[in-house]
Amino acid sequence: xxxxxxMNIVARFQERPVPGRKVYVWHGSQVRLWQCxxxxxxxxxxxxxxxxxDIGLDADEIRRKMRKAIATELExxxxxxxxxxxxxxxxxxxxxxxxxxxxxxxxxxxxxxxxLVFLVPKQKVVxxxxxxxxxIQDATLKYIQELLPxxxxxxxxxxxx
Numbered sequence: 001x002x003x004x005x006x007m008n009i010v011a012r013f014q015e016r017p018v019p020g021r022k023v024y025v026w027h028g029s030q031v032r033l034w035q036c037x038x039x040x041x042x043x044x045x046x047x048x049x050x051x052x053x054d055i056g057l058d059a060d061e062i063r064r065k066m067r068k069a070i071a072t073e074l075e076x077x078x079x080x081x082x083x084x085x086x087x088x089x090x091x092x093x094x095x096x097x098x099x100x101x102x103x104x105x106x107x108x109x110x111x112x113x114x115x116l117v118f119l120v121p122k123q124k125v126v127x128x129x130x131x132x133x134x135x136i137q138d139a140t141l142k143y144i145q146e147l148l149p150x151x152x153x154x155x156x157x158x159x160x161x
Contacts, residue, residue: 003028006157007036013084013115014038021106022115023152026088027141028159030119033088037117041084045073047091063098070100074108086115093120096143118144122159 006026012018026033034042050069055062077087087109094100095118105116120141129135136142145156 001155001157003032003036003157003159010037010086010115013086014041017084017112019112021110021151023102023105023110023118023148024116024155024157025118025120025141025144025148026157026159027120027138028122028157030090030121032159033117033119037086037088042086042088043077044088044090045070045077047089047094051094059098063100066094066098066100067104070104071108074105078109078111078114081113084113084115086117088117088119090119092118092144093140096140099143102144102147120144 001024006024009018009022009024013022047066047070050073052065052069055065074087077085089105095102109116123137141156145153148155
């Protein structure tokens with residue numbers, strides 16, 4: 001999907017509710033994404049900012065607590081919703097890092113009046129990593145792509161460089 005296609009979808013969505021679940025992945029610049037979205041209906045969920053303080057170190061515990069924190073935040077987003085809303089999920093790498101499924105978003109947030117956009121910035125390693133460290137290019141994008149249902153597999157906007 002091109003950014004122009006995405007902007008047309010957003011323009012239609014801003015005018016009126018659109019039937020179905022709307023999930024997109026923006027693979028590119030955060031600045032460019034914000035330029036494509038109408039500020040009056042956009043809300044951001046920064047996953048780093050909702051990490052519980054008592055998170056612990058166990059991966060299963062982290063996953064469980066993050067799912068609960070995401071669900072709570074999604075409830076806040078939709079409570080009292082009067083018109084359409086686009087929710088941008090930033091720092092989505094945490095979903096891949098802790099293997100958090102997208103089902104929490106599908107169950108708690110998606111409707112005819114809501115749109116979900118996962119922000120996945122293009123990343124490059126600019127310094128040499130130690131031999132024990134591995135950087136997997138586009139790991140977040142691949143993780144989210146694997147979890148998307150068939151109806152949303154083509155909803156990936158790869159910003160031109």
